[in-house]
Amino acid sequence: MIMKKYVSIGLCILMLGFPGYKLFAGSEKYELKTTEATLTIDQKGNLRIVKDKGQIIQINTSINNLWKVTLKNNLNGKESVFVPDKSVRLTKIDNILQLVKDNFSTGNTFIPVKVELTISVKDDAFCFSGSLKSDSKEWQIKEVLYPDISGIKINDKNVKIYWPNSLGECFDNPQLFGSKTFEYPCTNGSMAWFSVNSPDAGLYVGSHDSSRGSKKFALSFNDSDKSFRTSINFPVYTYEFSIPDVMVKPYGGKWYNASKFYRGWYDENFKLASVSKWTRENAGLMLTILKQQNGSVMWNYKDVDKLCDIGEKLNIKLIGLWGWAVGGHDRLYPYWPPDNLMGGRKELEKAIERAHKRGFKVIVYSNGTIMDASTDFYLYNGIETMQLNERKQPAIEYYLKHSNTTPVIQVRACPGSAKWRKTIMDLALNAKSLGVDAFYIDQVGVRSPIMCYSNNHDHSVPQEAYTKYRVKMMHDIRNRMKEIDPEFSIITEGTIDELLTDIDVFHGLGPGSIITPNAFPEMFRYTFPESIIIQLNASPANDRYNANYATIYGLRHEIMSRYEADAEYLKSGKIPTAENYAECYVNDPPVLSTMNKVPAQEVTSYTHDLLQFENDNADFFRNGKFIDEDGLKVSGNDILAKGFTDGKRIGVVVWNRNLSEKRDFSITVPGYNLVKSAEPKMQVANASSPLDANSIRLLIFEKN
Numbered sequence: 001m002i003m004k005k006y007v008s009i010g011l012c013i014l015m016l017g018f019p020g021y022k023l024f025a026g027s028e029k030y031e032l033k034t035t036e037a038t039l040t041i042d043q044k045g046n047l048r049i050v051k052d053k054g055q056i057i058q059i060n061t062s063i064n065n066l067w068k069v070t071l072k073n074n075l076n077g078k079e080s081v082f083v084p085d086k087s088v089r090l091t092k093i094d095n096i097l098q099l100v101k102d103n104f105s106t107g108n109t110f111i112p113v114k115v116e117l118t119i120s121v122k123d124d125a126f127c128f129s130g131s132l133k134s135d136s137k138e139w140q141i142k143e144v145l146y147p148d149i150s151g152i153k154i155n156d157k158n159v160k161i162y163w164p165n166s167l168g169e170c171f172d173n174p175q176l177f178g179s180k181t182f183e184y185p186c187t188n189g190s191m192a193w194f195s196v197n198s199p200d201a202g203l204y205v206g207s208h209d210s211s212r213g214s215k216k217f218a219l220s221f222n223d224s225d226k227s228f229r230t231s232i233n234f235p236v237y238t239y240e241f242s243i244p245d246v247m248v249k250p251y252g253g254k255w256y257n258a259s260k261f262y263r264g265w266y267d268e269n270f271k272l273a274s275v276s277k278w279t280r281e282n283a284g285l286m287l288t289i290l291k292q293q294n295g296s297v298m299w300n301y302k303d304v305d306k307l308c309d310i311g312e313k314l315n316i317k318l319i320g321l322w323g324w325a326v327g328g329h330d331r332l333y334p335y336w337p338p339d340n341l342m343g344g345r346k347e348l349e350k351a352i353e354r355a356h357k358r359g360f361k362v363i364v365y366s367n368g369t370i371m372d373a374s375t376d377f378y379l380y381n382g383i384e385t386m387q388l389n390e391r392k393q394p395a396i397e398y399y400l401k402h403s404n405t406t407p408v409i410q411v412r413a414c415p416g417s418a419k420w421r422k423t424i425m426d427l428a429l430n431a432k433s434l435g436v437d438a439f440y441i442d443q444v445g446v447r448s449p450i451m452c453y454s455n456n457h458d459h460s461v462p463q464e465a466y467t468k469y470r471v472k473m474m475h476d477i478r479n480r481m482k483e484i485d486p487e488f489s490i491i492t493e494g495t496i497d498e499l500l501t502d503i504d505v506f507h508g509l510g511p512g513s514i515i516t517p518n519a520f521p522e523m524f525r526y527t528f529p530e531s532i533i534i535q536l537n538a539s540p541a542n543d544r545y546n547a548n549y550a551t552i553y554g555l556r557h558e559i560m561s562r563y564e565a566d567a568e569y570l571k572s573g574k575i576p577t578a579e580n581y582a583e584c585y586v587n588d589p590p591v592l593s594t595m596n597k598v599p600a601q602e603v604t605s606y607t608h609d610l611l612q613f614e615n616d617n618a619d620f621f622r623n624g625k626f627i628d629e630d631g632l633k634v635s636g637n638d639i640l641a642k643g644f645t646d647g648k649r650i651g652v653v654v655w656n657r658n659l660s661e662k663r664d665f666s667i668t669v670p671g672y673n674l675v676k677s678a679e680p681k682m683q684v685a686n687a688s689s690p691l692d693a694n695s696i697r698l699l700i701f702e703k704n
């Protein structure tokens, strides 16, 4: 057996036709096949991928442009970039194509770095992988780009690009899409895949990397020949590296199949955090800054009672205390004791207890990524905790709440610092000791995989700081808090699937969490229908259109009270003007149109009724799975309809987005019968009557 295998491998080792090299015999091509597609490499090194016979999806690229390696000389700091040349060997062993380069040279310098790149079929997709190894301590592998695939053509007039920016974006014009990149993992690269689709077929490109390491995806459209080019770049910064699998998969059907493919891989490697009942069934967050960065106190601890009164009117049962400690919002952090000016620790504990008695939950703010440079913490612990760039300099950030106050200088921290992770852990434990139900760690889910070059931290390579140790920080804190209280929850800002294993809820940021021109929250919500995401609504008013948007995507709702005029709006219903914010030098006021279109009372009562409608149908809105329009037939001008399933039934939420006119619509679910219909404030509604302007209806279907 051993001898037979040896012979068969020997016969398969063929050399490919770079100039000056002997071609393999005749017209043979290297070929790999998936169920739906074929990959071939011909004598000239042309790499071709077609779905079926290439009617819709065709890729024509070359192995001569397929990779790029950057090496760094440790003695002089110089970098050298290498691309394929004629010394690359192409072989096929056991159905794996290998591109091998044994070493490099620059000038007269020999560089003992070996590159072995592979193309194979894995999970019914073309898998690009491989390894690099430097046998010289003088030469470090800085980064590798693989694969770099150009000549991607989708032969259809209706090409859409599904892009994982936050909850997702969808571009229906490749020209306008142009050229974009995203880094994974961060909120601008919330998942490690994208797809380019016609209505009937698509191309999936995703990284299936169980180490959740840092990488950068690029996609560009060449308008002259109407082709796409994509590449993935991996930071390495070491002497040996295994390239995580990059999956390229032409597939039939809608983008849902790309989403399911990614989720299938995710589930083989990770388990989503199990979320407590109250957290899953919570309708929204009332984010309240008690004390602003400039020292202005809008609410004392005793006023938590008033916040509960407001929450009751809105049907929001999670009171968020931001700016709750001595420094106010984003000031003197992480020196963070309760403020005596606002009533002191005991007053805060009592207020939280009273909120609990009324059925409210309370969450307090912290930040997982920055520290105030004016604190003793920074002075004495900064060097141990701060992130440093390649020149060993700190990163400075400003969050200017008011234009007339001296900017608070924030220095970016590194989760690779054990001292920093302990600092956030201690803040969480302290918050728990106040009696709160959940802890908010700001910005952790937002950050790109920032490089940290500090020698004082646990990470061995700079890109681990915000990948491996970000996860560890959240994992350790959440586990510790769950040991103390299994119902306790951790919320962070941003959206990344990397943290779905170690947080309970995301406070959204970016497209889909807010309404933007290409926002496509369907992408993240369909891939991770269990995800709990709070809509970003930086206003004390929950504008009806915005609120309906959150409902239809199963997002949790939000209002924010950040400034004096916001607080006044919530207390008395007084509608603020631009001058009210300007006279307080507010830099980032809420959008006035969210507040001044209708009386505050109307906004409040609609929010209350909408959230009650969701609570009454929690099987779909809270505990159900978002299925988008998969399996639904929807028609009607201005109509948007999205489905949720509770495992047996399908609830379809229909929204007439027209702001002034009623609209007819038609919704059917093949294989299902309509059994019930409901609307906010209407437990039984007429399912087929036209839907009022900017209104929502739920249609419930049962299997035939």
Ligand SMILES: [Zn+2]
Binding pocket: 386, 387, 388, 414, 415, 416, 417, 452, 453, 454, 457, 458, 459, 465
């Ligand atoms: Zn670090």
